Amino acid sequence: MERLERKEREFNMRRAEILKQAEKVFATKGFHNVTVAEIASASGFSIGSLYQFFEGKENLYTTMISEKLDLMYAEIRKATNAAKDITGKIEALIDAHSQFIEKNKDFCRLFIKGENAALSEAMTSLRQKLIDDYFKHINFIENLLKDGIKKGLLRALPPHDMASALFHLIRASSMEWMLVPAKESLSSKKGFILDIFLKGVKKYD
Amino acid sequence: MERLERKEREFNMRRAEILKQAEKVFATKGFHNVTVAEIASASGFSIGSLYQFFEGKENLYTTMISEKLDLMYAEIRKATNAAKDITGKIEALIDAHSQFIEKNKDFCRLFIKGENAALSEAMTSLRQKLIDDYFKHINFIENLLKDGIKKGLLRALPPHDMASALFHLIRASSMEWMLVPAKESLSSKKGFILDIFLKGVKKYD
Amino acid sequence: MERLERKEREFNMRRAEILKQAEKVFATKGFHNVTVAEIASASGFSIGSLYQFFEGKENLYTTMISEKLDLMYAEIRKATNAAKDITGKIEALIDAHSQFIEKNKDFCRLFIKGENAALSEAMTSLRQKLIDDYFKHINFIENLLKDGIKKGLLRALPPHDMASALFHLIRASSMEWMLVPAKESLSSKKGFILDIFLKGVKKYD
Amino acid sequence: MERLERKEREFNMRRAEILKQAEKVFATKGFHNVTVAEIASASGFSIGSLYQFFEGKENLYTTMISEKLDLMYAEIRKATNAAKDITGKIEALIDAHSQFIEKNKDFCRLFIKGENAALSEAMTSLRQKLIDDYFKHINFIENLLKDGIKKGLLRALPPHDMASALFHLIRASSMEWMLVPAKESLSSKKGFILDIFLKGVKKYD
DNA sequence: GATGAATGAGCGTTCATTCAT
DNA sequence: GATGAATGAACGCTCATTCAT
Structure with a gap:
């Protein structure tokens, strides 16, 4: 035994x-x-x-991607759940996402470079998993934002679109940080993301 | 002759x-x-x-990507420049980008799938061109937003970050539209993007 | 007409x-x-x-080689025949051969480099022609030497072998001249070839 | 181990x-x-x-040629060095060379056919090696003949030219033996080569 | 179990030759 | 007649996978 x-x-x-x-x-x-x-x-x-x-090269690749991404989503959600109020959770979401990318720069570059396509079974099902996980994550953010709406903190915009917007605002900073060789820490963008997501760019409402 | x-x-x-x-x-x-x-x-x-x-398979691929992307950026800028005021320009920017993606679904999918990587000379210089063009485009949006700040319409946030945010908000909608098989027209999201970009998600400021 | x-x-x-x-x-x-x-x-x-x-690339090549070689043999024989006595003829033979090589360095290099092989019909028959022409030329020299034997000038060695020896002594100088970038004129070797061919290397007989 | x-x-x-x-x-x-x-x-x-x-087709080819030729030169020199006096050494040189060619008819044909040319790195350096090895061999013969001159056996002709002449006299027999399908043993020519090299063709000196 | 030499299908690319204009 | 764009067979080479040791 x-x-x-x-x-x-x-x-x-x-x-x-x-x-x-x-x-x-x-x-x-x-x-x-x-x-x-x-x-x-x-x-x-x-x-x-x-x-x-x-089972083979593809299986090794898809497993690696899959497990790493699982880890990323898990880390982000854990950190988000640990925060107390809505704003804190959103902040934690941004922070945890940014930190994962900072710690796993090379891995994340795989997604900028692409390198996912392929026709084979394994690759196709990887892609589907990536998409499913993406939507699961958006859904997680969605629930967070719905709570914010219910609590009267956020406008009653379509929650899914809001969630998607927040996710891609984080992604925007990450991408630029990965594309430009040397720059200030990615985490430093947290304040801007939070600000623009909550208040938009217009001067007077 | x-x-x-x-x-x-x-x-x-x-x-x-x-x-x-x-x-x-x-x-x-x-x-x-x-x-x-x-x-x-x-x-x-x-x-x-x-x-x-x-010249070869790679050249065919990089030429195809390159020319198509040139076309996209050109279309977007032309439509944007044609609009009169700042808000109209931002609206036109969102609209033209969305329309290009709707018309070139399969092409754009290449960028979700990735499939850009490779180590060869041609591919490396394609990637650099893509990055350069991306930043050129962000810069175009930046100038638009700077004008908005100067005219007192927009908050004096870092223009580059604002531009990047706007670009990726458009990208967010596009990506979801491409990932989910059949959905309403991508253009229908224009209102939401404009709204969230300008006003953010917070209920009271 | x-x-x-x-x-x-x-x-x-x-x-x-x-x-x-x-x-x-x-x-x-x-x-x-x-x-x-x-x-x-x-x-x-x-x-x-x-x-x-x-008819094609091979035909062009074989024709070129063939005609040029015909020219070489013709020139050598013409010059040889024009000389009066045996020794003069042998001298002329060496001279004309050397001069052709000096004038057609690049062409002759083709034979050092090789570049003749091939399995195809045309190439095979070219090779046979080259061999035939070679033996025809050896035969020409042979007749010259037979005459020398008859006239009591040369030892009664096997005429074919003597002819072959003479031809390759000329070839020896030519080859080295072509292999080594810059050297004195090939023609300057005539005296040595004649000397060694006629008298050998031994000091006392 | x-x-x-x-x-x-x-x-x-x-x-x-x-x-x-x-x-x-x-x-x-x-x-x-x-x-x-x-x-x-x-x-x-x-x-x-x-x-x-x-490493590839060319490498296989050049390696084959190179190693075989190394073997040939080694065999010839070994046999030559083993003989006692000058005449014996020259005889051994002719003999060993002839024997190698008799044993490696097909290989040697490659050099008649040519088939060495090409523009690539590997081929170019093969060619240079062939040339270098050729001159090294000529030099080996040269030293042999210089010794003969010093000992008063041979005339004081230019040693390099004498060496080249001897080498090509051997080559002459070899070539003819390879060109003509069936003939007496190549080794049977040894006597003639020795004779003509030492004494030349002239009847009275 | 662990190894890495052996396998061979499959690829991008070249270029002699043809033939519509 | 003259042209040179179009053709596609044939090549050298790679590398994921297998299996004898």
Whole structure:
């Protein structure tokens, strides 16, 4: 019994190590420009071993993307839920999202670079998962904003559109921060995002 | 003389036809999953002929992306410049951008899917061009908003960040419209974008 | 009648012009690294026109080689025949051969570089022609030497082997002259070739 | 340790096998008329495997030529050095050279056919190596002959030219033997070469 | 179990030749 | 006749995956 557990633990550790190194390599060069041999070499395993952990190159890639994104959404929601009031939650949402991107610059670049397309089964279902997760996340933000409307803090605009807007305002800062080599910390944009999202750009209402 | 002109016209028509068909094929399957033979067959030319118009697969791809994007930015700016006052210009900006996306759904999907990455010279310089064009466009919007600030219509927020925010609010709607199969017209979101951009989501200031 | 003659004369002039330019291009880059388009462009004719003068690329190449080599052998024999006595004839043979090589350095390099092989019909028959011409030439020298034996000037060694030896002694100098960038005139070797061929290297007999 | 040695030995055996079969195929058809698939099939390996042993088609070709030629020069020099006196050494030189050609008819034919040209890096450096090795060999013969001059056996002709002459006299016989399908053994020419090289063709001095 | 050499389908690209104009 | 755009077979090479050791 104990033996089995150790085996399982070891298996998971190796799997995680491979994913970690694969992320680095993929993030640097993109899916199509990386060979399985490279990942094997980077992670210190043999080519053959990789195929014991993952069904193939695509599966390794989609798993890596998928698990990392799960982590991102989880982190953001956890931080958001931990805040007390609506404004605090929105602030936490912006902050946690920004921080994840700052910590995972290379990974996130994969989404600017693109490198997702493909026709194969695995890639198609990855894309669908990405879309589903995206809408789940928008829905999470939506509920937050609905609460704000109910509490009389926010205007009664379509919640889904508001949520989408907030998400993409965060994305806007992130993208620019990733595109321009050296700039101030991404987190410094939090105030602006919060301000423009809440009050808009017009001078007098 | 006339002969030469007709030759040139024909050349350009064939070139355009290839680009048009290549756009369709690339949009469906992404750069790496399309073969030159497929594009040749789809556009009704032989493999060899493609190489008279374009230096290779990458050149065909980057040319297609580049020219189409040039067109998009040009259309948006033309429509924007044609409007009279600031609010009208912002409205026109949103409208023209939305309309281009509605008319070029498949092409725009390439950017959601990503499929830009690659390490080669051509691809690297395409990416740089995309980034440059993006910032040029943000700058165009920036100037528009600066004018609004000067005229006392808009708050004196950092113009670049405001421009980026507006651009990504438009992008937010577009993305969702492309992700969800059948939905109301993208243009119908114009009112919301304008509203949230100008006034924000907060109930009382 | 006269019209026809002019046509024919023009045809031959164009054909010669193509061969002349083709020689230059082939000599510089070798058969496989030259395209038909290059030859067309170099000779000032269209691709299609080339196919009116020659059946194809191989035919153009083999014709060029063949005719040039015919010329070489003809020149050498003419000069040789013009000399009076045996020793003079051998001297003339060496001289004319050396001079042809000096005048046609690039062409002759084709034979050092190789660039003859191929499996196709045309190439095979070219090779056979080269071999036949080579033996015909050796035979010419042979007759010269037989005469020398009959006249009591030369030892009664196997005439074919003697002829071959003489030919390759000339070739030896030529080769080195072509391999080493800048050297004294090839013709300056005539004395040495004659000396070693006639007297050998041994000090006392 | 032992394991590693066996691996290395196997690797070298496979590499040698590929070179051997490649030599046959190239010798028959020339560089440009052989496909990588053909060599793979002839040597009993897959296309991909060839690329584990050699960087590409050119590398395979140049390696084959280079190693074989190294072997030839080594054999000739070894045999020559083993002989006692000058005349014996010259005889051994002729003999060893002839024997190598008799044993490696197909390989040597590559040099008659030519098939060395090409513009690429690898081919250019092969050519330079061939030339360098040629002159190194001539130099080896030169030293031999210089010794003969010093010992009073040979006339004080320019040693380099004498060496070149001897080399090409051997080459003359070899070439004819290769060109004419069936003939007496090449080695039977040794006597003639020695005779003409030492004494020349003139009857009375 | 672990390995990495072996496999070969599939790719982008070239260029001799043809033939509509 | 003269042209050169169009053709597509054929090539060298890569690399995800397998499987004998």
